[in-house]
Amino acid sequence: MQTATTVMDKVDAAGGPVGAGSQTLMRGLDLIEAVSHEMLTLSELAARLDLTKSTTHRLLSALVDRGYLAFTPRAGYRLGPKLLLLGTLAQAQADLVQVARPHLEELAAATEDTVHLGILDGDRALYLDKVPGRRRITISSRVGDRQPLTSTGLGKALMIDHSPAYWRERFDADQATGAPKADHAVWHERMQGYATCGRAFDLEENEDQIRCVAAPIRDAAGKIVGAISVSSAAQYMSDARMTTLSDEVRGTADAISHELGYEPSAD
Numbered sequence: 411m412q413t414a415t416t417v418m419d420k421v422d423a424a425g426g427p428v429g430a431g432s433q434t435l436m437r438g439l440d441l442i443e444a445v446s447h448e449m450l451t452l453s454e455l456a457a458r459l460d461l462t463k464s465t466t467h468r469l470l471s472a473l474v475d476r477g478y479l480a481f482t483p484r485a486g487y488r489l490g491p492k493l494l495l496l497g498t499l500a501q502a503q504a505d506l507v508q509v510a511r512p513h514l515e516e517l518a519a520a521t522e523d524t525v526h527l528g529i530l531d532g533d534r535a536l537y538l539d540k541v542p543g544r545r546r547i548t549i550s551s552r553v554g555d556r557q558p559l560t561s562t563g564l565g566k567a568l569m570i571d572h573s574p575a576y577w578r579e580r581f582d583a584d585q586a587t588g589a590p591k592a593d594h595a596v597w598h599e600r601m602q603g604y605a606t607c608g609r610a611f612d613l614e615e616n617e618d619q620i621r622c623v624a625a626p627i628r629d630a631a632g633k634i635v636g637a638i639s640v641s642s643a644a645q646y647m648s649d650a651r652m653t654t655l656s657d658e659v660r661g662t663a664d665a666i667s668h669e670l671g672y673e674p675s676a677d
Contacts, residue, residue, distance in 0.1 A: 437461065438469050442478060442489070451486040506636050507539050509669045510627070514541045514638065517662045521655065523642040524549045526622075528564040529635065531556060533580065535565040538636070547643045550617060557616060558584040561592070563624030566601060566610035567637035570626055577601055590615055609656050614644060621647035623655045625663035630671030638663050 440459055444450060450458070456466040470487060473479040477492030510527050518525040518541040527539040534556035542549075551557070559565030560581045569576065581594055592615065604610040612622040624639035640659055664674075 434469070437465075438473060438478075441466070441469055441473060441487075442493070445479065445487050446489060449482070449486040449488045455487065506627070506666075506670070510636070510638070510666045511539065511541075513662050513666050514539060517541075517638070517640065517658070518543055520658065521640050521642075523640045523646065524551075526551060526564060526639045526641065528568070528637055528639075530559075530568045533559065533583065535559055535562050535568055535637075537564070543642065545642060545646065547646075549620060549641050551641070558587075558589040560584045560597065561589045561612070561615040563610050563612035563616075563622040563639045563641070564637045566604055566612070567624035567626045567639070568634060570601075570605045570608070570610065571634055574598070574601075607656065609660050611652060612639070612641070619644045621652065623647075623652050623659045625656075625660045627663050627670070628667040628672040630673075632672060635670070636666075638666070 437459065441455060444455055444458055452463060452467055452470065455461075455470070456463045459466065461469075470479060470481070474481050474487075474490065477490045479487050480490040481487050506529070507527065514525045514527055521543065522545055523543040525541045525543070526537055528535045528537045530536075535558070537551055537553055537555045537557070540549075540551060540553050557565060559569055560577075561584065569580065577598065578594070581592075581597060585591065600611070609623060609625040612620070612624070614621055620641055621644050622639045622641035624637050626634040627636040627638065629635045638659065640655055664672075
């Protein structure tokens with residue numbers, strides 16, 4: 411049994427003491443874990459976590475409001491519908507990485523460049539996997555990074571199917587939150603071309619001297635569920651090579667999509 415004292419004694423990833431906000435988060439997670447095995451009442455949960463009933467009720471109410479827990483009168487608290495959704499999404503992400511990995515390795519070997527796999531995570535591109543290339547260059551991306559949609563190849567590929575109104579909304583938001591400065595008219599014209607071609611470029615927009623070619627991955631319903639990109643130093647990514655790479659990157663994305671059940675229409 412983990413008590414509140416144990417939670418408060420925890421340290422953060424940097425080795426410092428956990429702050430008040432983190433303490434609340436940890437207690438919330440303790441409550442979720444406590445009911446993961448059995449339905450428990452307010453009194454039982456308060457006793458298990460060594461918290462007052464008022465504090466426990468406040469935390470439980472917030473978790474119920476967000477859907478992480480559910481409450482049944484005279485029975486207690488149990489896991490909520492939000493966790494079912496997150497579990498499904500987590501499984502889908504794990505499946506995507508597993509299916510994509512051999513294709514990413516093959517593409518990295520063929521191009522000698524760094525290959526990424528990412529998904530749309532809210533209003534950002536989340537990097538799920540990375541296979542380094544053979545060239546002696548440094549690509550600063552890391553698995554777990556969340557990058558702007560409008561300045562990355564992955565991000566643009568992920569939102570190819572979205573409306574121009576969504577593109578504008580994301581462009582304005584990214585510009586306001588520190589994305590590299592760009593001219594909307596030029597950016598929008600390029601996005602229209604990317605949507606037509608089924609692939610996207612990063613022309614040193616996110617990282618100086620780094621270019622990439624990206625393409626979306628689709629599920630059985632034809633929905634974009636991820637994207638891959640090939641990234642390299644600008645000296646290895648001339649306009650001509652990026653055009654040549656487009657077919658290879660699209661082909662790899664299509665192969666992954668096929669394994670996920672996607673079958674393009676005849677037309």
